[in-house]
Every structure is written in structure tokens, then in C-alpha cells.
Amino acid sequence: MSATAPTNADVAVSGPGLGEPSAPAGGPGRRLSINLRQSGIYVAFALIVLLFSVLTDGALLQPQNISNIVVQNSYVLILAIGMILIIIAGHIDLSAGSVVAVTGAVAAVLMVEHDVPWPLALLITLVVGGLIGAWQGFWIAYFGIPAFIVTLAGMLLFRALTLTVLGNQGIGPFPDPVRTLANGFTEGYLGNVGLGPLGGADLFSLLVGIAAMAGIVLVQWRGRMARLGYQQTVEPLPLFVLKLALAGVVVMTVIVQLARFKNLPWVLILLAGLILAYSLLTSRAVFGRQIYAVGGNLQAATLSGVKVKSVIFWIFVNMGVLSALAGIIFAGRLNQAGPTAGNAFELDAIAAAFIGGAAVQGGVGKVVGAITGGLIMGVINNGMSLMGAPSERVMLVKGAVLLAAVAFDVWTKRRAGAAR
Numbered sequence: 001m002s003a004t005a006p007t008n009a010d011v012a013v014s015g016p017g018l019g020e021p022s023a024p025a026g027g028p029g030r031r032l033s034i035n036l037r038q039s040g041i042y043v044a045f046a047l048i049v050l051l052f053s054v055l056t057d058g059a060l061l062q063p064q065n066i067s068n069i070v071v072q073n074s075y076v077l078i079l080a081i082g083m084i085l086i087i088i089a090g091h092i093d094l095s096a097g098s099v100v101a102v103t104g105a106v107a108a109v110l111m112v113e114h115d116v117p118w119p120l121a122l123l124i125t126l127v128v129g130g131l132i133g134a135w136q137g138f139w140i141a142y143f144g145i146p147a148f149i150v151t152l153a154g155m156l157l158f159r160a161l162t163l164t165v166l167g168n169q170g171i172g173p174f175p176d177p178v179r180t181l182a183n184g185f186t187e188g189y190l191g192n193v194g195l196g197p198l199g200g201a202d203l204f205s206l207l208v209g210i211a212a213m214a215g216i217v218l219v220q221w222r223g224r225m226a227r228l229g230y231q232q233t234v235e236p237l238p239l240f241v242l243k244l245a246l247a248g249v250v251v252m253t254v255i256v257q258l259a260r261f262k263n264l265p266w267v268l269i270l271l272a273g274l275i276l277a278y279s280l281l282t283s284r285a286v287f288g289r290q291i292y293a294v295g296g297n298l299q300a301a302t303l304s305g306v307k308v309k310s311v312i313f314w315i316f317v318n319m320g321v322l323s324a325l326a327g328i329i330f331a332g333r334l335n336q337a338g339p340t341a342g343n344a345f346e347l348d349a350i351a352a353a354f355i356g357g358a359a360v361q362g363g364v365g366k367v368v369g370a371i372t373g374g375l376i377m378g379v380i381n382n383g384m385s386l387m388g389a390p391s392e393r394v395m396l397v398k399g400a401v402l403l404a405a406v407a408f409d410v411w412t413k414r415r416a417g418a419a420r
Contacts, residue, residue, distance in 0.1 A: 040408065041357050045372050045379075046250075052383030059386050060379070063261035066254060071183060071333070073378035074267040075100065075326040077371055079349035080356075081278050082322035084370035085315045087353045088282075090295040090362030091147035093316070095136065095154030096323050096349055100342030101162040103129050103327035108171035108337035111178070118175045126324045132158065133320020134313070141312035155346070163339050172336025181270070182332030185262040201259035208264060209255030212272070213248050220244060267329060271371075274322075278367045291315060295362030351398070352377055355405040376401065 052060045059065060079096050086093050103125050110121035132154075139150045173179075190207070192200035220240075227234050234240070258264055282288035290311050293301040302308055326345070331337040356373030358365035377398060384394045 041355070041369055041372050041376075041405075045376050048376055048379055048383075052379060052386075056383060056386045060383050061253075061257065063257040065382065065386070066257045067261050067265060069375070069378050069382050070258075070268050070271075071265050072382070073374060074182075074265075074271060075330045075333075076345060076348045076352065076377070077271055077374045078274065078322055078326040078329065079345055080352040080370040080374045081274055081367055082315075082319040083346075083349040084353045084356070084358055084365050084367055085278075085282070085291055086147070086319055087350070087358045088295045088362055088365045089291050089312060089315055090298070091140065091312065091315075092350065093136075093147065093151045093319050094346055095151040095158060096319065096326075097342035097345035097347075098155045098158035098162065099129060099132055099320060099323035100327040100330060100345055101337075101339070102132075102158045102165070103324035104331035104337040104341050105162050105165040105171070107178075107328050107331060108174070109165060111175055112171050112173070118177055122178070122328060125328060126321050129320040129322075129324025129327070130317050131320070132323075133317040136320070137313040137316030140316060141309040147316075162341070166337060166339045168339060170334075170336035170338040172331075172334075174332050174335055178328065178332040179335055181266050182329045184266050186264045186266065186269070188263060195256070195260075198256065199260060201256060202263045203259075205255060205259035205264045209252055209259075212255075213251050216247060216251070217244055270329075275367060275371060282367055287311070287314075292363055295364075297363070348374070348377060351402045355402060357405075360406060360410075373405070 049060065079100070083093060083096065106128050107121055107125040110116040110124060111118055116124070136147075136150050136154050139145045140147045186202075186204065188202050188204065190203040193203045193206065195201050224234055224240060235243075255264075258268075282291065290301070290306045293304065293306055294308055294311050298308065327337075327342065330341055334341075352374035353365060353370045354360070354373070355376055356365070356369030356371070358370065380397055380401065381394060384397065
């Protein structure tokens with residue numbers, strides 16, 4: 001199974017024969033088409049942002065609020081990166097929130113109570129997270145216990161360990177570098193530049209945004225050229241340019257607003273690095289293709305020589321490491337490790353993956369989609385908070401959005417099956 005194979009949700013939006021497959025690039029029957037599963041989430045995200053911008057009289061897109069959305073949801077986005085890999089492989093992890101709590105507690109004990117230098121303490125904490133993932137991955141991959149059961153047991157075990165380590169009190173404060181990673185911003189290395197009616201903005205942040213956008217354009221263009229070289233179907237050039245232009249507007253709008261506030265959050269730079277690394281892993285690396293193969297058709301992957309048990313084992317090790325990183329970020333943001341840390345974080349990460357386009361059966365999903373799903377949840381939380389909505393109404397909306405996302409996934413599959 002190929003991770004880049006086109007899905008069956010491709011439908012024509014113009015031209016004769018609505019719903020017919022697109023013609024190859026350059027062919028006479030070529031016409032505008034859109035992939036519902038891949039593009040629908042980004043359209044939905046734009047509409048949700050627009051809706052809450054109107055409902056909050058523009059407060060949602062204010063510089064400080066955009067910064068708050070990034071910082072407040074950073075740990076869930078980190079978890080979503082690991083969770084999407086597990087869901088693509090056809091599994092689930094219910095213990096991520098408890099691992100966030102116990103690794104945050106480990107970091108606090110090392111740095112606060114035993115005065116371990118913070119770089120070494122962070123490294124030990126990440127190793128502990130990896131060992132937790134290896135423990136769960138062993139039972140799932142090599143002993144054959146379903147991931148649902150193993151991680152449900154882990155959720156209880158690691159929460160109990162957190163309470164054992166911390167009791168009913170928090171441990172803090174954390175060293176300044178850890179708090180800076182979670183809450184801090186880059187310095188104004190190059191000073192400010194005037195943006196007319198928008199006022200001043202940090203020049204370094206703006207240059208980073210321009211470089212990031214240039215990188216996105218380069219990667220997308222090279223990918224398009226590679227598909228053309230292999231005689232694969234690509235979207236029309238005007239649509240390709242339009243999508244890049246819209247992405248550029250979104251990226252630069254966010255960067256400009258952050259540059260007007262306190263520059264780039266360090267946690268955003270960390271997230272950008274993780275997104276880039278894991279996107280390359282899933283799209284270019286052999287291991288990434290194997291994850292899709294395992295989730296798409298387990299028997300075919302086995303017969304093709306994929307070491308299925310090893311793949312499953314290592315994605316859970318990866319989830320443990322990312323959970324530990326999220327635990328460090330969360331504890332650093334609060335400036336203490338608490339016994340209730342990480343409550344329901346795994347549910348938010350799972351929801352982000354499914355809202356972002358992951359398939360319930362596995363084999364489908366993208367890192368960028370999971371990040372978008374997590375941002376949708378963050379925008380809903382933030383927007384309704386700005387509107388003064390009670391917590392039960394926020395939960396109601398988030399539940400409805402999750403159900404709609406999964407229903408959309410099922411609908412596209414049924415539609416594709418009927419088209420055959």
C-alpha cells in the first residue's frame with residue numbers, strides 16, 4: 001500500500017459528469033477537482049475561524065489572543081503528532097494524558113528536589129517517556145494484547161504513579177529555561193519594522209515567516225514536479241497556485257500578529273520543527289510508508305515483508321517520548337507538576353486526529369491534518385471562552401464537531417464505494 005495513493009474522495013466540482021475521476025494532468029479532459037477528505041478540513045478550519053472572528057468582534061484574531069491559542073494548545077498539538085501515527089497504524093492510546101502527568105512529575109523531582117541540571121533532567125525525562133512507550137509497545141506488538149486494553153491499563157497505572165510521586169501537592173518552581181521554552185518568546189534580534197496602520201513588528205519574526213513560506217512553496221512545487229514526472233494526476237496549476245496563495249496569507253497573517261505582540265513563542269518553533277520532521281517521516285521515509293501499510297492492510301503488509309511488530313513497537317515508543325515532551329511543556333507552563341496534570345489530554349489528541357482526517361479503520365491521516373484538527377479544538381475553546389459560554393456548551397460543540405468529522409469520513413467512503 002502506498003501512503004501517497006490518491007483517495008477515493010476525489011470528486012469533480014465543475015465540468016461534465018459530476019463525480020467522475022479527474023483526467024491525468026495535461027489531458028484533454030482535465031478540469032478543476034477537489035479532494036474532500038484532504039481539503040475539507042482546511043475549509044472547515046477557515047470557516048470556524050471566520051465564524052468566531054465575527055462572533056467575538058475580531059477579538060479572536062488579535063495578536064495576544066493568537067499567541068494564547070498557540071501556547072495554550074501546544075501540548076495537545078505535540079500529543080496529536082504522536083497520536084496520528086498510532087491511529088494511522090490502526091491502534092489507539094488512552095494513556096497519553098497519564099504519561100504527561102507522570103513524566104512532568106519525574107522532571108519536577110529531578111530539577112526541583114534533586115537539583116539535577118535542567119538539560120540532563122529533560123533528557124532523563126524523555127528517556128523515561130520512551131521506556132513507558134516501550135513497555136506498552138511490548139505488550140501490544142509482541143504479546144498481542146489490544147492497544148485499547150494495554151493503554152487503558154496504562155492510564156490507571158501511570159496516574160497512580162503520579163499520585164504516588166506527588167501526593168496531593170504540586171512540585172515547583174521550574175528553572176527559567178524550562179519556563180521560557182513553555183511560555184517564552186524569541187528576542188527582537190533585528191529590531192522592529194513599521195507596518196503602517198498595523199504599527200511596529202519584529203523584523204526577525206517576519207523574516208522567519210517569509211522563509212517558512214518559501215520552504216512550503218519549494219516543497220510543494222518539487223512534489224508537484226515529481227508527480228508529473230511519474231505521469232501522475234495533479235491538480236490544475238491555477239488551483240495549485242491559489243492553494244499556495246491562501247496558505248501564504250494564513251501563515252503570514254499569524255506571523256505578523258505574533259510579531260506585533262511578543263515575537264515568536266519558543267514552543268511554536270519547537271512545534272514547527274516537529275511538524276516538519278514528522279511530515280517528512282510519513283511522506284518520504286520507509287518507516288512512514290510502513291505505518292500506512294500496517295494500518296491500511298495488515299495482511300498485505302506482512303506478506304510484503306514489513307516487520308509489523310517492530311513498527312507497532314516503535315510508534316508507541318515515539319508516543320511515550322512525545323508525551324514526555326508534552327509533560328515538560330505543560331509543567332513548565334504552569335511552573336509546577338501537579339497530580340491532575342494531563343486529565344483528558346489523550347481525548348483531545350484523539351479528537352484532533354479524527355477531526356484532522358484520520359480514518360477510524362486506520363491507513364489514512366496526515367500530521368498537518370492532526371495539527372489542523374487540534375487548532376480547530378483550540379479555536380473553539382478560545383472563541384467560546386471569549387464569548388463567555390459555559391463549559392458544558394463548549395463540550396457540546398466540541399462533541400458535535402468530532403461526530404461530524406467522523407460522519408464525514410464514513411460518508412466519503414460510502415460515496416466512493418457507491419461510485420464504483
